[in-house]
Every structure is written in structure tokens, then in C-alpha cells.
Amino acid sequence: MNASPRKLTLDEWDDRHEQLRRDGLREPTYGGPLRRHVVRDRNFRLQHLQFDNSPAALRLWNFLLTENQRLHQARANGDKLVGAMKDLGTVPVMAYALPSMRAFYPDGAWWTPCLMECGDMLLQQAETMGLDSSFCPVRAMLPAFEHGGHFPRPDLLVCSAGAICDDFSAIAQRLEHLGHPILWWEMPRRRQPDSGETACALPGGLSAPKIQVDCVRAELGRVGQALGELAGKHLDDVWLADGIRAANRVRRTLESLRRTVYAAPAAALPALEMLVAEMLAIHFCSDREESIAVLDGLLAEAQSRARRNQFAVSADAARIFWVNPVADLRAMNLLEEIGGRICGTDYMFTHALDLIPEDLPPLEALARAALADPMVGPASDRAARIVRECRANGAEALVVSRIPGASHCAREGEIILQFARREIGIPAIELEISPVCDAMRTGLRSRLQALVEIARDRRPA
Amino acid sequence: MDVFLTSPWIPPEWVRAHGLQPRGIWAAENLQRLPCPLSAGVCAFAESAVRFAQSRAESAAVFSTACDQMRRAFDAAIFRGQRQAFLFNLPATWQTAAAGQILRSELERLGQFLLAMGGRAPSPEQLWLEMLQAGRTRKLLLESARASSSRGFAEAVARFHWDGSFSPPPPAAPADQIPLALVGGPFLASHWKWLDALEAAGGRVALDATEMGELSLAPPLESETVAKDPFDTLFRGCLDNTIGVFQRPNARLYSWLKPRLASRQARGIVLWHFTGCDLWRAEAPTLRETFGLPVLLLEACAEPGAAPRDLNRLQAFVETLR
Numbered sequence: 010m011n012a013s014p015r016k017l018t019l020d021e022w023d024d025r026h027e028q029l030r031r032d033g034l035r036e037p038t039y040g041g042p043l044r045r046h047v048v049r050d051r052n053f054r055l056q057h058l059q060f061d062n063s064p065a066a067l068r069l070w071n072f073l074l075t076e077n078q079r080l081h082q083a084r085a086n087g088d089k090l091v092g093a094m095k096d097l098g099t100v101p102v103m104a105y106a107l108p109s110m111r112a113f114y115p116d117g118a119w120w121t122p123c124l125m126e127c128g129d130m131l132l133q134q135a136e137t138m139g140l141d142s143s144f145c146p147v148r149a150m151l152p153a154f155e156h157g158g159h160f161p162r163p164d165l166l167v168c169s170a171g172a173i174c175d176d177f178s179a180i181a182q183r184l185e186h187l188g189h190p191i192l193w194w195e196m197p198r199r200r201q202p203d204s205g206e207t208a209c210a211l212p213g214g215l216s217a218p219k220i221q222v223d224c225v226r227a228e229l230g231r232v233g234q235a236l237g238e239l240a241g242k243h244l245d246d247v248w249l250a251d252g253i254r255a256a257n258r259v260r261r262t263l264e265s266l267r268r269t270v271y272a273a274p275a276a277a278l279p280a281l282e283m284l285v286a287e288m289l290a291i292h293f294c295s296d297r298e299e300s301i302a303v304l305d306g307l308l309a310e311a312q313s314r315a316r317r318n319q320f321a322v323s324a325d326a327a328r329i330f331w332v333n334p335v336a337d338l339r340a341m342n343l344l345e346e347i348g349g350r351i352c353g354t355d356y357m358f359t360h361a362l363d364l365i366p367e368d369l370p371p372l373e374a375l376a377r378a379a380l381a382d383p384m385v386g387p388a389s390d391r392a393a394r395i396v397r398e399c400r401a402n403g404a405e406a407l408v409v410s411r412i413p414g415a416s417h418c419a420r421e422g423e424i425i426l427q428f429a430r431r432e433i434g435i436p437a438i439e440l441e442i443s444p445v446c447d448a449m450r451t452g453l454r455s456r457l458q459a460l461v462e463i464a465r466d467r468r469p470a
Numbered sequence: 471m472d473v474f475l476t477s478p479w480i481p482p483e484w485v486r487a488h489g490l491q492p493r494g495i496w497a498a499e500n501l502q503r504l505p506c507p508l509s510a511g512v513c514a515f516a517e518s519a520v521r522f523a524q525s526r527a528e529s530a531a532v533f534s535t536a537c538d539q540m541r542r543a544f545d546a547a548i549f550r551g552q553r554q555a556f557l558f559n560l561p562a563t564w565q566t567a568a569a570g571q572i573l574r575s576e577l578e579r580l581g582q583f584l585l586a587m588g589g590r591a592p593s594p595e596q597l598w599l600e601m602l603q604a605g606r607t608r609k610l611l612l613e614s615a616r617a618s619s620s621r622g623f624a625e626a627v628a629r630f631h632w633d634g635s636f637s638p639p640p641p642a643a644p645a646d647q648i649p650l651a652l653v654g655g656p657f658l659a660s661h662w663k664w665l666d667a668l669e670a671a672g673g674r675v676a677l678d679a680t681e682m683g684e685l686s687l688a689p690p691l692e693s694e695t696v697a698k699d700p701f702d703t704l705f706r707g708c709l710d711n712t713i714g715v716f717q718r719p720n721a722r723l724y725s726w727l728k729p730r731l732a733s734r735q736a737r738g739i740v741l742w743h744f745t746g747c748d749l750w751r752a753e754a755p756t757l758r759e760t761f762g763l764p765v766l767l768l769e770a771c772a773e774p775g776a777a778p779r780d781l782n783r784l785q786a787f788v789e790t791l792r
Binding site: 138139140143144168170171172173174175176178179180181182183185186191193194195197198200203220221223224225227228231387388389411414415416417418419420421423424427428441 | 510511512513535537538539541542543545546548549557559561562563566567568569571572575579582716718719720746747748749751752753754755756759760
């Protein structure tokens, strides 16, 4: 079944899937041809994407695109569903520590307009609900809640408050006004400890004063209590520690995958599949055990390709560090079409990639992990990590991709770009990618092309 | 030394007790004198605060985390070399001990910052005196709110935020004007001409519920008898009386608005917000649904002053309520 790495269109994947089946491909229950996600779920964007041709990538896509169905099935099987919002990586670790409980991010609905090429009308419906295009595409979550048809309504909604994006905070508040009660928990804006304050080390080489860690630990304790009440069980330290170990298994595999693909001279997997794979870290795509299997498959494929010296993107491609997730998945294809490749990322949840400490009391460890969120601290902390990883992976250029309407994007791009230019002197640009970026594709292509050309020109002769 | 506060929820009496002069940055007449070039999505108020603070190297500035824009404006200020700046972490929740501990520690940290800026450690008596004085002025302002002219009240509150003083606002001219509530974000000196325009159009602000209006005037102290621990009283006052759109849930804001909208007989709501302010902008449908009043969104942009198009909208809004 091993074939040389190649990018396939959806049509080509139809044939490839048939061939794989004839060759004895065994798929999980959610497996099948990718085409069905267009026919059945109207994910029209798939028709305009280029996919990796490996069975591991097929499994990844099927896993991603069946999440809502799997959640409905879990509900039917009696599982409790938790809608975690905004913290991107902490509350799900707690929820999955309990039996028969699943957590997902309704925030994930922000990709629905892209996948359905706005045929879902979620953005238009959000506008009629008072949330126009001045808000981030995550506003798609609101009509998805109200009108159903996407993810099931969770049994419990949990949202961090405080140092979070204004647009998300406003949208979540609107959701609560519409009758969806939310358990809000405080996330203070991370800061350096003052002199005389006790400092706590956080994942990612960060630190925070003990009072902030204590606050978040207490708040997560409240969340844990609510989760326990929903499950009818006490979420104790033993379960939490098990949950942390399982989450770390996902994170370790993902770290190996990122190192195999990003740090290597050429990319064994394409940027698009890597973006989706990284997303598994935040809530395991609603199935923790299966997400481990999916990532194991991708890692095995990447390592096998690397051993065979076969790559999805050539070694000549300009090494790009990418900041923020793209609202339109097609942008990742575009980067590779014009001769770029991803050599490092900060998709806004680097704290979900770092290992959660296993040598601390579980809630303390989770509090520290949550506080390491790049979005709750100063932009300079985020920029410093980006620069560190750019150096480590030999980035030749930096792209800060703006999310339309997102409050954090108004400022942080300027700081990250200036910081990177000052510290490592690589070419850097900021660009905005809308949920369906076809109309601005020419402009995007030109800007990315210019960046890639400059990056290549700077190579030593 | 002047200490410019970017949020009305940072208690000025705490700054004054340190022997420094608190000044609500929004009350500065020249805060937004010139349009500032903004990258997409940047709040003009937050950017103006950064520039204003930068231009006064001899002063200090206190930013708050009440919104993402201001939180990140602090990042920008620091990145641009501002050294005498402090970021006050204002919790979005208030119902838990954890939120209270964060707020208390932020007040203490602010105190340390003020000492580093050359302030003096306040005695409990000094702090209490400042709290009493501020409380009495707020009380006078609150008492004058109903009967004052729209602009006169805004100016009087701004004066309080600028130097702590009270000057009685002129009474409202008796006229058959439509009572409206002005609800929303920072309403700056450069925006006061909106109030003239509103009155000229036949409306008046019966309730100034902008962040720097009545919303910023905490109720006076329950007792003027010196408290055992004035700092604790200050902290509890902040915890209990901060009412903002940024709080989660923002039920306090609606509980505060409800009786006031009724008692002032407001017939419509003008929702005022800066471009890029998601927190206020998103409240428009909820305000409509909750209070059953028509809501007009007015957007303050990077350009100071009132745009003819928006003036026209305001006039039409008042006319429809006649």
C-alpha cells in the first residue's frame, strides 16, 4: 500500500481508495471514501483541496470529518458531552479523565463555513443574530447551537473568561443570553512574577506568579466538580493523573510527528495534514484513544517516508514558520503550490502541544499548562517562542496569518513581526485569510510568492 | 506625578492616597485630537491611550485587562519602549474567592508600582479620607444625573475623573425632548458634540450608561465611620461595584440597567462603541431583546468628531421615536 508521496485531488482519491480497498485496506468504523463527505455532508471545500495520498492521511481526514456523527453516536450511547470553549486544550484533558464523557470545542464550528463553502449559511445566520463580519468566523458557533444540524448540544458548557479574545467572549455571552448556560472560569492574563513573588515554572519555558497558578487551579477545581456532577462520579486525582498521562501520550506522538516533518530537510507530510493533526491535540477530535491511533499512523508514515528519502514537499521549498490557524484550509495547499513548506507553527495552542507536568498534583499541573496558553500572555512571550522555534527549525520566512475580525490579530501581528525581524532578521509578512479565500487567492498567491522568492534569494550561493 | 488610568474601574482614590494624581485618560481633552493611523481592527481609544501615555514620559499609565484591545495595547506600549506602565488584571468574574484574590493582589501590586513611581505608602487614615472624598463626589454626581443637561453631566463626570473635583452640571433645559439612554464604551471629550447634536435633534440623554458615565460612579460608602481596614473596604467596593460589559456573565450590567432605564423612562438606547469593540457591539441584540427598546448603534472611529452620515442616523432615530 505504500506509494510515493503525492498530492491527490478528491477525484484521484476516489480511485486511490478503491485501489486501497482492493489491496486489503482495513479501515476503522468511520472510514470510507472521502467523497462521501461532499455528497452526504456538503463539505464542498474538499473538492478544491489537495490531499496526501497515504492511508494514514485518509484515516486522519475521515476522523476529522466524522466528528459530529461520532458525537451524536456517543450521545446515543449514553455518553455525556461537554462543550469546552476557548481554553484550547485543558478542560478536555479533565473531561476525558472521566468514563463515558467526551469534550469537544464548539469553537471548531469556525471551519464549517470553509468546509461547506458557506453553503451552511452559518455566517449569514450569525449576522442576523447580531454578529456580523466584524467578528471572527467563530461566530458560526452561535447559529450552529441555535439551529442544530451540526454538533449535538452539550450537556455542559464551560468557557474561560478574562484573558481571552473579545470576540469569543462576546459570542459566548450572546450564547448564554440565548439560553445556553455557561460555567465561566477565570483565566488571568499571564505575567512575569514580580520581585518577592513566588514563581512557578510553566510548560514552554514560561513562568507565572504563584497567585495566578493558585487562581487557575481553584477555577479548574470548580470545573472538575461540575464535570464530576455531570458524570455522577468524583473526579479525583487518580483519574486526573491518568487523564494527563493519556493526553501526554497524544502530545508526545504529536511532538515526534512535528519533529519528523518540520525539522527535517524536506517535509514528509504536507502542511494541510499537519495542521489537522496538530488540531487533534486540543480535544482529541472527540475520541482520545482513536486520536492516538491516527497520530501513530501518521508518524509511522512520516518516518517511513523519511527513511525512504521520499517527501511530500521537496527540500528546495522555502522553510516557512506559520502563525495562527487559517480560516480556509486551502491556504495551506497554496503555500506549497508556490514553493513553500511549513517548518514550524504556532496555531494558537502551543500549550496543548507541550507536555503537562506529571510530577505535580494534577490540578496544579493543569493550571500551569492552561496558563502557558500563548493567547493569555503578552504578545512578546508568544513572539519569543516563535523566534526560538524559527531558529531551531531553520525558518527562512515567517507568515502571520490574520483571522478576520479576531480581536487579538489587531495587535499581535505587528509585535510578532517586528520582534522576529529584530531578532532573526528573516522576511516576514502578515496576511488575512477568510473562510473561503478564493476571491483573494490571486493577491494571497502574489504575497506568498514574493515571500518565498525573497527567502530563497537570501540563501547562500 | 500624573498617573493616567485607562479604565474607570481602577480606583483613583488608591492612586491619590499614594500622593500621585490619578487622571482618567478618557477625560483628557486632547486624547484624540488627531486621527491616528490604525491597522485593521485596532481600537482607536486603545491606540490613543498608548500614544498619549507615550507622549508623557514624565507620567505613568495604568492599562487594564477589561478588554483584549486594552490588554494588547499595553503589550504594544511596552514593545514601543514605554517603561512607566502597569497592566491591572481586572477579573472578568467576581463570584469566586479566586477572582477576589486576584483583584486584591492587583490592588496591592498597583500600590507597589505607585511607590516605584515615587508615591508614598498611604496610611489607612489617608486612604480613608481619599475614599470618603471620592465617594462624596460620586454621590453628588449621581444625584445630579437626572436633572442635568446631557453635555453638562458628561463634562462634570469627566472633570471628576480628571482631577477629582465636583462642579455642578447645568440643569437640563425644560423641553419636550425624547429621553434616551446612552450605553456603551468610552465617550471622550471629543465626542461631547454628539450630545449637542442629540439635543438639537430633539433627544436628550436621560441615562448616561457609558463606561465613563454613571456606570463609572460607584455608590457611596455605606458608612462614613472610619473602617477598621480601609484597604479591605476599597477592595470590596471594587469587587462589588465594578459593573462592566466585560464581566462574565454580564448579568450585573443588565441588572444595573433595568431599573434605571425604567425610572428614566428611556424610549430608546444609543449603543456607543469604538470600531473594533466586540464586547459592546455584540450587546445590541441582547439589549433589544431584554428591554424591548429600539437600539441605534453609533460607532466612534479613528477620526474625532461626528460623521455627517452618523449624525443623520441619530437624527432619524430620534425622529422615529417622536
